[in-house]
Amino acid sequence: MTAYAVTEPLPQNQDFKTERISQELPPVKITAEPVQSGYWLQEVVKEDDTLPDVLARLGVAQSDIQQIMAKSSIRKDVNKLRSGHSVSLRVDEAGQVSDVQFFTDEELEQNLVALEKVNGKWQASTSEVDMKTMPTLRAVQIRSSAIGDMLRAEIPSEVYLQLREIFADTLDMQSLKEGDVIRLLYNSMYFRGQQMAVGDILAAEIVKGGKTYQAYYYSQGKGNEESGNYYDQNGKSLQQKAGFNTQPVNYTHISSPFGYRVHPIRHTVHMHTGIDYAAPIGTPVRAAADGKLTFKGWRGGYGHTVMLVHANGVETLYGHLSAFSDAQGSVRAGDIIGYVGTSGQSTGPHLHYEARVNGQPVNPTTVALPTPKLTPNNMTAFKRSQKESGMLLAQLRGLSVSVAQLD
Known part of the structure; x- marks a missing residue:
């Protein structure tokens, strides 16, 4: 077999000519900016802990602890640490402790104590108070116990208490076994970049023995009157209370x-x-x-x-x-x-x-308050809120591992 190819020469374009130009450019200078690599540490308060005990476990130098405790306002708060709460400290880019913050446990309310080290001396923080609320997603595969696996997934114990109360009339959280699943959407509150507290659970799914139980938060109030309750996917109250x-x-x-x-x-x-x-x-x-x-x-x-x-x-x-x-x-x-x-x-x-x-x-x-039934208007708003929360929880379904956060 023989193949033939016949080509014609390309037409010559006389309208332009090719010319090579070389030019030396000045060297490029790149100035590296210093990297701010500070980070936060947390330590859980144990029974009978004092503030010096917790700070020492976090590795704070005794000289710093003595300066902090020398402040009269702090001495009053030493005996107001609640077991199970956290003390947080920030380590700056130089590896030095620069901030300490924790909540005191008092009658009627818990107050945030925020300290910072300025020019080698400890003082009350001058940072603008700005508590940011952000939604948090968690998925937990049960391997031993609900409370243990939730804590290992960095879910605060307060969330477990909330979850237990939400489903108190439906299931026993302690009865969850290996293979069961918990999926959560809840509010987390941050101060100066550090998670300080948790708010309400916005939506929750528990898969027990292959059966799925759902809860959705809905509030009928406005402003300072705002308060919410939990309903199933059909708008029926979950809590008989x-x-x-x-x-x-x-x-x-x-x-x-x-x-x-x-x-x-x-x-x-x-x-x-x-x-x-x-x-x-x-x-x-x-x-x-x-x-x-x-x-x-x-x-x-x-x-x-x-x-x-x-x-x-x-x-x-x-x-x-x-x-x-x-x-x-x-x-x-x-x-x-x-x-x-x-x-x-x-x-x-x-x-x-x-x-x-x-x-x-x-x-x-x-x-510990009556749960209002949803009116037709409330039901419409509830369904809209439920759809939004459900779309977020859907991102966690089908995952075979515990997830700390979906970014």
Whole structure:
């Protein structure tokens, strides 16, 4: 076989000519900027820990610890560290400790203490207070226990407590076994780049024995009145709350909700451990559920206080009362236990209402207050919110490993 190719010469273009030009360019100078490589460390507070104990475990020099403890304001806070909370410190690019911050555990609220080292001396931080709230995604494959695997995935213990209460009427968190899955979307709060606290769980999925349980947070309130509850994918309330069907007081408005806030005047960060219901002095205060009266009297900043413990282990506290009723021993939901006042650390007449689980303050709206049913308008808004949260959780489905964050 023979192949032939016939070509014709390319036409010659006489409109241009080729010319080579060489030019020497000056050398390029690159100036390297110094890299800021500071980072944060955290240490969990153990039972009976003092601030020096925690700082020493973090490797802070004794000279620095002595300077920090020499400040009178810090000495007052040493005995107010709560077991399970964290102390955070920042190491700068030179390898020196430059910042320390932690929350104190006080009556009515927890306050952020933020210190920085300036020119070799420790002082209160002058950084602008800016607590940023960001959504956080987590996926946990159960290998030993829910609480253990969640902690290993760097999920704070407060999230486990929230999750346990959300699904209390549906499943037992301690019954999760190897192969079960937890998927979470919750708010994390950051101060100066360091995670300081967690907020509400926005959405959760638990796969137990191949069956999926879902929870979605929805709030019907606005502004300071904002409070939310948890519903399943069909908008049905998840929490029966073991008899908490009574509002503790007829109030005019919520003057301070549960959670972390920046004080508008002092520009400090604090966590309010309950809900403040503004109401006229003398307004009756009622037991939110059946329970046993365990305390009636004066309790520091709470003023005149009543405390009840309920069958499900939840403890409720009613503070700033002006007077007590004759109630004692066992009480029924709706029984009058006292009257609104302004005793203790109070700036005006209101009821301070707290709920606690294992001694830890939790959001009363999700544990110890009636859950409102969704109206048709609320259901439309709930479905929209549920779709947004569900799209985020969907990123975690199908993963066979624990995920600390999806970037």
